Amino acid sequence: MFFASDNSGPVHPNIMQRVMDANNGYAMPYGKDEIMDEVREGIQRTFEAPNAAVYLVATGTAANSIALACYTQPWQTIFCAQYSHIEEDECNAPEFYAGGAKLTLIPTDDKMTPDALSAAIARRPTGNVHMAQAGPVSITQVTEFGSIYSLDELRALTSVAKSAGLPVHLDGARFANAAVALDCTAAEMTWKSGVDVVSFGGTKNGCMGVEAVVFFDEAKAWEFELRRKRGAHLFSKHRYLSAQMAGYLQDDLWRDMARSANAACARLAAGLKQNGAEMLHESQANMIFARFPRRVHQKLQAAGAKYYVLDGDVASGDGDALLAARLVCDWSMTDELINQFLSHF
Structure with a gap:
């Protein structure tokens, strides 16, 4: 009777088998393994984004924090719901990786609303040297209280962000649970709704420990690679991350x-x-x-x-x-x- 967390569940046998299959002979390190090519193509196909930049890390904290850092200057602030995952469960890692940028918490009982987000952005006028400048918007999907933003709600939030010239990050630790509940495609819940970068979670959903970071803005790809390496999250034996994600994607597992x-x-x-x-x-x-x-x-x-x-x-x-x-x-x-x-x- 273990209901403490989906982090506590077992690895799916198909994913474990892919890891065992990968544990044979030699493979190029640091993401140059052939399985990563399969993963990249699989995620691009899943998200209907043939030019998306795809990277793997082992933890959700790394995925969210390094992705957000690519869109955040140290003098900026990240807008997020009061009970967002990056506020509640990341031990200030987003602020750390973004060089000291702060979080602006949108008051809410659960989901962030467009009006509240718009008001928060308005309180950070560009050009006021005394204030943190407006930075990216981060949305937690599924929320910390188990709710789901509908596609219309996502689009309303991203519309506010885009009207202010701000990029949007989707924290998708439970991305799969939300997509199934909404009966929508991965594309519909991300770039088709105005999302620029998503952490596509695997660990909570039957993987051993792997998260994908998917950039729909290719211009950020090289910066992420540098930040991932500098942040000590580039695995040398990367094929074991790749194998998990390959098994995760296979036949829409x-x-x-x-x-x-x-x-x-x-x-x-x-x-x-x-x-x-x-x-x-x-x-x-x-x-x-x-x-x-x-x-x-x-x-x-x-x-x-x-x-x-x-x-x-x-x-x-x-x-x-x-x-x-x-x-x-x-x-x-x-x-x-x-x-x-x-x-x-």
């Missing part, structure tokens, strides 16, 4: 795994509702935020369930007091484990 994770989450959410849990946010992908009694938390923890309790002391207090929790499903989650979890309500 990335979509299949996201579909499984989303479906498992929907089953779990339905079961929680039936058992009286209060849903704090609408579950649109593979994350649930819910509140239920302390006594249930105690039973679940005693049974070995793993998930994040977001507030309160589980061990002591009123058994009927409601405590909030986050639960996440990955591609491997089974009906049996979901039923076992729900049986403790």
Whole structure:
């Protein structure tokens, strides 16, 4: 009953097999391996972007931070939602890689709105030497609370950014979960909606540890290569990153795994509702935020369930007091484990 994070799930056997297949003989290092050619062509085909520049790193933090640094001067600010991933979970890495640029947080309960973004940009007028200058806009898709920006919502945000002459970065750690939920193509959720660069996540969705950075603006390719090397994220035995991403792309495995994770989450959410849990946010992908009694938390923890309790002391207090929790499903989650979890309500 492991619902702590999709980072905690196993690697898909097909991806592991590609890594094993790559572990044979010799291959050129630093991204010059032949598998990377397959990956580049596969991502360009997936995103309907034959000229896209494609690079691999091992972590989402590296993908987001180095990509954003390519669009951000040290005297600029990156606009993002108050609860965006780059604010909540990156330990100031975007600011570090961008040479000290700051984040401007857009006030919101979850998703960023065009009006709020427009107002924030207006407060950073170009040419005022005393203020941080306006820099890129970063959008987290899926959001930190499990919500999804619709294509119309994405286009509305990128329209605001473009009208101000600002580039747009999409943090796609759970890109696959969002694309499946929206039933859209990778292109529709990125460059066709005004996105300039995307981190195409693999680690949370059945890979061992690989993320792709996809630039639809080829002019930034060389700068990313330099920043990746300078930032110590260019792997020498790069073929093991390439092999993971090749397996991820093959036969649209990335979509299949996201579909499984989303479906498992929907089953779990339905079961929680039936058992009286209060849903704090609408579950649109593979994350649930819910509140239920302390006594249930105690039973679940005693049974070995793993998930994040977001507030309160589980061990002591009123058994009927409601405590909030986050639960996440990955591609491997089974009906049996979901039923076992729900049986403790």
